[in-house]
Amino acid sequence: MTSTPRKLRSKFEPGTTRWAVRRAQWMAMGLKEEDFDKPKIAIVNSSSKLSVCFQHLDGVAAVVERAIREAGGVPFEIRTATPSDFVTSAGKQGRYLMPTRDLMVNDIEVQVEGAELDGMVLLSSCDKTTPAHLMAAGRLNVPSIIVTCGYQLGDQCGDRHNDIEEVYKSVGALKARKITLKQLTDMTCTAITGPGVCAGLATANSMHCMAEALGMALPGSAPIRAGGEKLNEYAVRAGQAIMELVEKDIRPRQIMTAAAFRNAVRTAVAIGTSVNVPRHLIAAAIESEVDVDVIKEFEAAVEVPQVTQVRPNGPDRIETFDQAGGVSGAMKQIAAVLDTSVLTVTGRTLKDNLEARPAPDESVIKPMSAPFRREPGLAIVRGNLAPQGAVVKLSAVPAHVRLFTAPAVVFEDEALAIAGLENGKVHRNQVVVLRMLGPKGGPGTVFAASFMAALVGAGLGDTVAVVTDGELSGLNSGITIGQVMPEAAEGGPLAAVADGDTIIIDLNRRTIMLDVAQEELQRRLANLPARAATTEKGWLAMYQQLVQPLAKGAVLGAR
Template sequence: MGIPEEDFDKPKIAIVNSSSKLSVCYAHLDDVARQVEKAIRAAGGVPFEIRTVAPSDFVTSAGKQGRYLMPTRDLLVNDVEVQVEGAELDGMILLASCDKTTPGQLMACARLNIPALILPCGYQLGGECGGRHVDIEEVYKAVGTVKAGRMTLIELEDMTRHAIKGPGVCAGLATANTMQCMAEALGMALPHSAPIRAGGPRLAEQADKAGAKIVELVNKNLRPRDILTPAAFRNAVTVAVAMGGSVNCVRHLIATSIEAECAVDVLAEFERAADVDQLTLVRPNGPHRIEDLDAGGGCAGVMRQLRARLDLSVLTVTGATLEANLAEVPQPDEAFIRPASNPFRREPGLIVIRGNLAPEGAVVKLSAVPEAVRRFAGVARVFEDENEAIAGLQDGTVRAGDVIVLRMMGARGGPGTVFAASFMAALVGAGLGDTVAVVTDGELSGLNSGITIGQVMPEAAEGGPLAVVRNGDMVEIDLTRRVLAFDVTDDELAARLAAFVPPVLDLKPGWLSMYRQLVQPMSQGAVLGERRRPGVHK
């Protein structure tokens, strides 16, 4: 292998690279890996690049209606474990990109508990089409606009030719950028890591710093579980709520806490953060672009504005406390990152709601719900397939005032969370985003906007109340009171649940079949295999 004998006693560092030619999300990672490799060598370490599964929410979702997406997160965790722990490497630096890689990498850090850090690898740029800015979010919504007859297919195709102008993850505060920010908020990424432009000069600088820092972490024996404390998770939750991050960050933070065996109830922390106001308005939450958040100070700037709400004593991968890190962060641009005393909106960006339809909770990206809609009541219209719901949108079955229930699409029901995000995007594109509500246990995108209630727990396939909603039931959504309920008596609900028989899935042998046997409830982060955490038992 060409390794000189004098290197044998140096720290052996894994560069965890999810490079793939299937998706633009990963197109630049090989170049980043080369730069990190040089930095590790210069710092006195020996780098070993390893490859993992590379799930892309826009590419991997093409098959099986997106069922492979969530399972690939946990496939990645195990992939890293096998290669890094099996080879007894001393530390690892993980190149973060699309939606499932960052949470999977955080989970791997927490599980292996060897010195590690996350290197966020950045967002893509959009372009111009028809005299206006377009990016992947606009393309996403335009599918519904075409279905509604308000745009031609030719116009949509023209948008696709201009919407992506470089490598990296989706523009906007979707799951990928949210989770890269969460890595920094948890203290597992260097300050000023996220958001960051893929292929830009600042990413190159961060790669050099990260390569040197991982060798230092190994020499100091600073490990992820020294950083991933209950206080660190509380900090991350506060940042997620203030930014209006993706609904999916809730499940991923829960999963990371479980892998860290950390005594923190992440769902309860989101409920406690209900008094945190929105300090940013990045799309789909408002008019600002991810480049604006980046230029305005990024996650570090948000944390600086939240200093009074954060536990500043926590350790980070810098080797210093958050307080020391924030002392070096300049004042952010208040055009894009407001102070806590003068927020953009005096309400949280993410909330957990409960009721007889979601006794274990459901997640709402309040920042992406039309401000005029904080209470919604409508008749349930039930679908168990996203394509059928989209067809209902086309033929007029889906009407203003409806509450669309998309179910049997959760981690176990899919198996693997089935895509519900395309229907929500189509709904917004058709102009019904503020007159039709969606309640689902399926896979949503951080780009989704509208009256969307996601991650309903327990999911339908587990016998949750969502399984027994019937067409015509009245459903109430009250985002101010944090209520999701349907109009049935306790006795009627109990009778329906007693009569419920889970559907029998005819699964061929393979990864999805194995996943269904192992996956835990979404309230436990949909991790694989039953776990116990100190002090967080239900």
């Protein structure tokens, strides 16, 4: 007895208006009669010639397209906006970066839902693309699969290995007069030798790993080198897998469950992902309508140790992590604290997937019984300065720093903070507060990561702490507390900090406190000066009106 083929939403009733006009369009594009009965698959391509992160995606899209055709589908490549953290961050101090994440989600919705396509293959690259793709998959809930499009490689500069992290930090070394402009210029010539996202466990590679940890990317695909044959092999497999997902009607909300998000959180702390991961996981969970408190899941994962030491968390490079087994290797090592019964895009369980993966190289990916560090790589801190929580990358904090108490110096403009490194306003034994830089305050989250990188490059990374509601980079290291919730522009306590106030950061107790009496803090908050309305126009002004608090992933919606 043969099963009845699943009805495709893209197959319109003959004789209707939408059937007739679309048929005319697609016949003119070369579709054949039999194609109208096949699944129509969107290849979501965030290609751009602005950034090396995306320059290879057209080639990946072509591989996926052929695989879909050979598997019996009809591919349609669609394009979206493309933010690059190191290129489109130039305008307005990076305020376009976070808003573009949500712009992409809506862009995908318009094209895939407007055309009523049957599935999506999403080509993920730089920082905001993977979260946007996970959010879109959760919102639209059509069969979907993420293709992680890989990392770039660095090269030697003189007698040292060089990559984008080194360039990033060396701006601070230049300002501190530790290197010359000629040396920094030479570094920019050898930092990147091919396509793909930043080397290291920054936000892009972190979110690639999270896509696999959630079950939305094929096992073994994160991290992966861009431009390599292995990536092409995974692109072919993704083209085949999406057809199976459509045939079996396996949808993202069957995969991105509360248990899957719990697995992703535990994997994140085990490998020490970017500080930006919590906000993106929250956003994906909200779009997927999953009842899970991501921040509390991070707090509950305190017993999960750090089993890798990938830069900036330690000496290992991202390609070393890849060769040692990648995120699936790490998940094999921490399988005891994961729910391995969850479904994945393979159509099989996580348990099945992990059993099929080779054992990791334990010199790079340690077992839980003998980890690199007994504490998680990523943690949540709370206190009167961050009542809804803030994020710290413990794995990138100097090992000897667990209690840091110092006076605050407050900036509401990152450029002024960077200038402070040169004019002496920023010096040892301070807590630099960078505020009014969050999604609402920016508007559009200000890319505060450049100050932290400059601070480390200036040799102050272990003697100056940074507390901010702005956006940090996964490449940042040092005493950095990010995603302070609520943000200052929402009336959060960060808005009440004054120059000279003492801030106490206790990483052992996971607390961050402003050392003023509660009555005084409340008085200050009640008397905050009214802020002038933004002068921004266009997309950033619209974003400010629609963006939700950081605790809600900074997704868009009615308040």
